[in-house]
Amino acid sequence: DAMVIQNPRYQVTQFGKPVTLSCSQTLNHNVMYWYQQKSSQAPKLLFHYYDKDFNNEADTPDNFQSRRPNTSFCFLDIRSPGLGDAAMYLCATSRVGLSGGASDYNEQFFGPGTRLTVL
Amino acid sequence: GIQVEQSPPDLILQEGANSTLRCNFSDSVNNLQWFHQNPWGQLINLFYIPSGTKQNGRLSATTVATERYSLLYISSSQTTDSGVYFCAVVPPFGNGNKLVFGAGTILRVKS
Numbered sequence: 001d002a003m004v005i006q007n008p009r010y011q012v013t014q015f016g017k018p019v020t021l022s023c024s025q026t027l028n029h030n031v032m033y034w035y036q037q038k039s040s041q042a043p044k045l046l047f048h049y050y051d052k053d054f055n056n057e058a059d060t061p062d063n064f065q066s067r068r069p070n071t072s073f074c075f076l077d078i079r080s081p082g083l084g085d086a087a088m089y090l091c092a093t094s095r096v097g098l099s100g101g102a103s104d105y106n107e108q109f110f111g112p113g114t115r116l117t118v119l
Numbered sequence: 120g121i122q123v124e125q126s127p128p129d130l131i132l133q134e135g136a137n138s139t140l141r142c143n144f145s146d147s148v149n150n151l152q153w154f155h156q157n158p159w160g161q162l163i164n165l166f167y168i169p170s171g172t173k174q175n176g177r178l179s180a181t182t183v184a185t186e187r188y189s190l191l192y193i194s195s196s197q198t199t200d201s202g203v204y205f206c207a208v209v210p211p212f213g214n215g216n217k218l219v220f221g222a223g224t225i226l227r228v229k230s
Binding site: 031033037041042043044045048088090092094096106107108109110111112113115 | 205
């Protein structure tokens with residue numbers, strides 16, 4: 001089945017120690033997203049890739065970086081994790097068109113998430 | 120930016136009861152999705168419904184785009200329906216199909 005896969009499901013890191021989370025997809029979607037979700041809150045978009053074009057949200061801290069080496073894979077790098085970065089990190093994908101019409105916007109699919117603990 | 124409001128914030132049901140969750144949004148939308156977040160944190164797609172009505176088993180959803188709201192109906196609720204239900208929308212001129220989430224409705228179904 002086509003799907004969005006995230007690894008690892010649980011990640012423990014130390015304060016200040018860089019960590020990388022990975023996401024892969026078999027849906028062949030052109031857009032990939034990273035969301036951060038803290039306890040009892042809604043997911044919050046960090047950034048997204050439209051094909052190879054990186055789009056950062058205005059309030060995403062510089063501590064968060066992303067790479068998309070090919071269509072299938074996307075990585076989230078946290079350069080110096082702080083205690084406040086402990087959260088669930090969700091990857092999602094979507095197919096977005098360029099016709100300028102409503103058909104450009106399609107369903108977004110999420111992976112199972114990576115729960116990050118910072119000690 | 121667009122505002123997405125969900126009600127009620129919390130809901131407790133007895134198993135077998137029916138419920139209606141509401142999502143109001145402050146502007147026209149290009150996309151609207153309903154999700155169920157399970158206890159393990161995964162967001163499960165329920166409906167992609169920018170307009171109209173859809174049904175999937177015990178669940179159905181209706182979006183009235185002209186009046187800027189969507190409803191999620193859960194019939195004959197089961198304990199496995201417990202979790203958080205999110206409504207999320209893509210506002211007009213939404214760059215990259217970015218979803219804006221409501222705060223969610225926490226549903227608890229008691230046996």
